[in-house]
Amino acid sequence: MNDLPASRGSLERTKRVWAYLFLILPIIFYVLIRFYPTFYAFYLSLTNWDIVSKDKQFIGLENYRNIMQDQVFWKTLSNTGKYVLFGLPVSLLLGFSLAYHIDKAGRGEGFFKAVYFIPYITSMVAVAWVWRWLYQPAPIGVFNKILISIGLPQQQFLFSQSQALFSILATTIWADVGFQMIIFLAGIKGISVQYYEAAEIDGANSRDKLFRITLPLLKPTIVFLIVTGTIRYLRIFTQVLNMTYQGEGGPLNSTKPLVLYIYNSAFRSFDMGYASAMTVLLFLIILLITLIQLRVMKSED
Amino acid sequence: MRTIKTVLILAAVLLAVSAPVFAKGAQESAAAADPEVTEIVYWQYFYETKKDTVDTLIEMFEAENPDIRVVQQTFPYEQYNTKVASSVPSGQGPNVINLYYGWLPTYIDSGYLQPLPESTFSNERIEAEFFPLVGAAKFDGSYYALPTAVRSLALFWNKDLFEAAGLDPETPPETVEELIEFAKILTKTDKNGNYLQTGLTMELRAQMHHWLREVLIRQYGGAPYSADSREVTYDSQAGYDAFQFFTDLNSVEHIGMPNFMTDDVTAFSSGMMGMTMDGSFRLGTFDKLDTLNYGVTELPSMNGVKSNFASFWSNGITSFTTGKELEASIKFLDYLTSDTAMSMWLENVGELPAKKALAMKEEFKNDPKYGPFIRGLEYATATKFIDENAQRMVWIDAYDQVLLNGMPVEDAVDQAAAAEQQVLDTYYKNR
Numbered sequence: 125m126n127d128l129p130a131s132r133g134s135l136e137r138t139k140r141v142w143a144y145l146f147l148i149l150p151i152i153f154y155v156l157i158r159f160y161p162t163f164y165a166f167y168l169s170l171t172n173w174d175i176v177s178k179d180k181q182f183i184g185l186e187n188y189r190n191i192m193q194d195q196v197f198w199k200t201l202s203n204t205g206k207y208v209l210f211g212l213p214v215s216l217l218l219g220f221s222l223a224y225h226i227d228k229a230g231r232g233e234g235f236f237k238a239v240y241f242i243p244y245i246t247s248m249v250a251v252a253w254v255w256r257w258l259y260q261p262a263p264i265g266v267f268n269k270i271l272i273s274i275g276l277p278q279q280q281f282l283f284s285q286s287q288a289l290f291s292i293l294a295t296t297i298w299a300d301v302g303f304q305m306i307i308f309l310a311g312i313k314g315i316s317v318q319y320y321e322a323a324e325i326d327g328a329n330s331r332d333k334l335f336r337i338t339l340p341l342l343k344p345t346i347v348f349l350i351v352t353g354t355i356r357y358l359r360i361f362t363q364v365l366n367m368t369y370q371g372e373g374g375p376l377n378s379t380k381p382l383v384l385y386i387y388n389s390a391f392r393s394f395d396m397g398y399a400s401a402m403t404v405l406l407f408l409i410i411l412l413i414t415l416i417q418l419r420v421m422k423s424e425d
Numbered sequence: 426m427r428t429i430k431t432v433l434i435l436a437a438v439l440l441a442v443s444a445p446v447f448a449k450g451a452q453e454s455a456a457a458a459d460p461e462v463t464e465i466v467y468w469q470y471f472y473e474t475k476k477d478t479v480d481t482l483i484e485m486f487e488a489e490n491p492d493i494r495v496v497q498q499t500f501p502y503e504q505y506n507t508k509v510a511s512s513v514p515s516g517q518g519p520n521v522i523n524l525y526y527g528w529l530p531t532y533i534d535s536g537y538l539q540p541l542p543e544s545t546f547s548n549e550r551i552e553a554e555f556f557p558l559v560g561a562a563k564f565d566g567s568y569y570a571l572p573t574a575v576r577s578l579a580l581f582w583n584k585d586l587f588e589a590a591g592l593d594p595e596t597p598p599e600t601v602e603e604l605i606e607f608a609k610i611l612t613k614t615d616k617n618g619n620y621l622q623t624g625l626t627m628e629l630r631a632q633m634h635h636w637l638r639e640v641l642i643r644q645y646g647g648a649p650y651s652a653d654s655r656e657v658t659y660d661s662q663a664g665y666d667a668f669q670f671f672t673d674l675n676s677v678e679h680i681g682m683p684n685f686m687t688d689d690v691t692a693f694s695s696g697m698m699g700m701t702m703d704g705s706f707r708l709g710t711f712d713k714l715d716t717l718n719y720g721v722t723e724l725p726s727m728n729g730v731k732s733n734f735a736s737f738w739s740n741g742i743t744s745f746t747t748g749k750e751l752e753a754s755i756k757f758l759d760y761l762t763s764d765t766a767m768s769m770w771l772e773n774v775g776e777l778p779a780k781k782a783l784a785m786k787e788e789f790k791n792d793p794k795y796g797p798f799i800r801g802l803e804y805a806t807a808t809k810f811i812d813e814n815a816q817r818m819v820w821i822d823a824y825d826q827v828l829l830n831g832m833p834v835e836d837a838v839d840q841a842a843a844a845e846q847q848v849l850d851t852y853y854k855n856r
Contacts, residue, residue, distance in 0.1 A: 369630050393815060
């Protein structure tokens with residue numbers, strides 16, 4: 125770089141300075157709004173700050189020790205795990221099979237795409253409330269009215285410890301599946317017809333084509349959807365806040381995800397230190413999952 | 426290139442570190458004022474009739490005190506507590522503030538409020554004039570806040586549903602036995618036992634945890650807390666009996682269930698629930714509905730015992746208010762708790778006067794709608810909550826344990842008591 129002519133160097137330099145000037149605003153913004161609070165949360169997690177006190181008492185690892193014995197923490201962590209483990213595969217499978225069949229159907233593609241995609245762009249708060257009413261006991265709840273009209277017993281849905289989490293998950297998947305479908309459809313469209321033609325000449329049936337051409341070639345799409353989907357399902361919050369009474373994540377914490385527990389600890393009980401400690405743990409968990417996913421992606425390449 | 430990078434990083438770090446300083450400076454500069462007129466700021470949550478009433482009161486107050494200007498600021502109810510809390514660490518905020526009495530411990534503890542000055546608000550004066558339940562705002566021997574109005578519970582009954590069920594629409598239940606008897610007549614189910622109409626609210630999430638805590642437990646001869654409010658005492662026979670009675674309403678008497686029509690206000694408003702228990706603040710909601718023909722009466726007695734729960738929003742003075750602003754704030758607070766303000770409040774907002782002599786005036790006491798609430802105030806207790814959300818959740822969980830998991834009532838109550846005691850201990854351990 126040093127042996128370039130002086131005029132050339134100064135031009136390069138001016139360009140770079142301008143580039144940095146344009147970059148600096150977002151950097152300042154991110155440092156102030158994202159990184160600074162993030163690192164501050166690490167510090168807060170070692171205090172017993174309750175928002176309203178001026179001084180933040182340093183209490184070492186006590187918050188973390190309390191978390192280890194907090195049954196609600198473990199319950200909400202396992203709920204979050206359930207949301208990801210059950211929600212993600214089902215929504216991927218549904219999204220793929222919708223995309224696969226819409227692609228095969230040919231006619232009316234635009235219509236089907238719109239119908240399945242509309243829930244995804246609808247506000248989650250609105251979706252959650254409509255489904256909350258659908259799940260109500262008779263005489264309000266449509267689902268229970270249908271059950272009664274065909275002679276089946278009413279179901280508790282959101283008021284049952286065993287059904288509530290899956291009821292909320294069903295709503296989430298219903299809203300989410302459109303997104304998976306659109307991305308899968310784009311991936312399927314991107315596969316060259318020549319592969320299929322060549323396979324047909326070699327005598328492949330539609331099963332072979334699906335498992336040997338479509339799915340392997342969709343791998344980048346699938347990886348993308350798994351990574352983004354994991355993050356989305358780990359962050360489930362709005363649904364539970366709106367579908368359970370006063371956002372309590374009940375009955376008996378059976379639907380409360382970790383994020384909601386953190387929110388309630390921080391902004392309802394004002395237990396900032398404790399909430400920060402849980403945030404740090406969630407951060408570590410997401411970091412670990414992301415690292416594993418990156419490793420898997422790399423090794424498969 | 427390296428130098429540019431270093432400069433950038435340094436700049437970023439500097440900005441990050443100094444961010445709180447900037448934030449503080451910006452807020453302080455807004456406090457500039459005219460030296461002739463003392464300006465004070467009043468905060469409450471937004472509730473149309475409350476805001477309008479305070480606006481009128483401010484006009485009247487400023488006419489009497491031309492050297493004081495009061496600025497009212499309101500915030501949405503849902504964010505109000507968080508908004509107040511986040512203003513505390515910055516040492517900024519209003520001079521006079523309206524707070525739910527159950528939040529007082531948090532704010533007194535953090536040094537946000539100052540004790541009301543003895544000169545104007547002596548303990549003797551407060552205790553002589555106000556209902557004793559205002560004692561929930563007394564900490565370490567000093568009062569920190571005073572209400573304009575208080576609320577208590579009463580029984581609302583739907584006269585049309587009474588008539589349709591063959592009951593006398595002008596005769597509400599007076600005892601708990603009658604309550605259950607009437608509720609059974611009012612309940613309608615389909616052939617599979619699904620509720621089409623319920624007799625009574627079971628909403629612990631709304632007001633029923635108060636009924637359980639301050640009414641039923643006392644009616645069974647117990648007390649929910651020790652005299653100094655530091656200890657949970659309902660893990661006793663009275664507590665077990667009260668909770669057994671309450672859970673039986675659903676599982677044995679079949680007169681209703683929680684979440685019917687999503688919540689009890691919806692159910693009662695839409696004429697699907699015969700009776701509910703709610704606060705005086707609900708009169709405004711129900712009065713707006715032309716289709717609802719209802720009456721209000723005192724909570725039913727049991728074993729000859731009457732009990733009630735009262736609550737209030739109270740006005741305190743923030744600790745950073747000093748000098749002229751403090752003088753002005755004291756005057757304003759005195760005005761907010763005057764008979765004039767209280768009478769206006771009852772008329773416009775529907776909450777009851779906090780001063781005994783005023784509330785007990787014949788015209789108020791015998792009012793067909795406010796009367797039952799006011800008479801209830803005479804035997805009402807305001808629970809000294811530390812964290813009302815958590816203390817309500819304890820009962821909701823106990824209920825679910827019994828109804829969903831079949832846990833014995835005694836175990837559920839013991840569990841609730843232990844969980845609630847922990848909430849109290851966290852607060853009282855350093856006191």
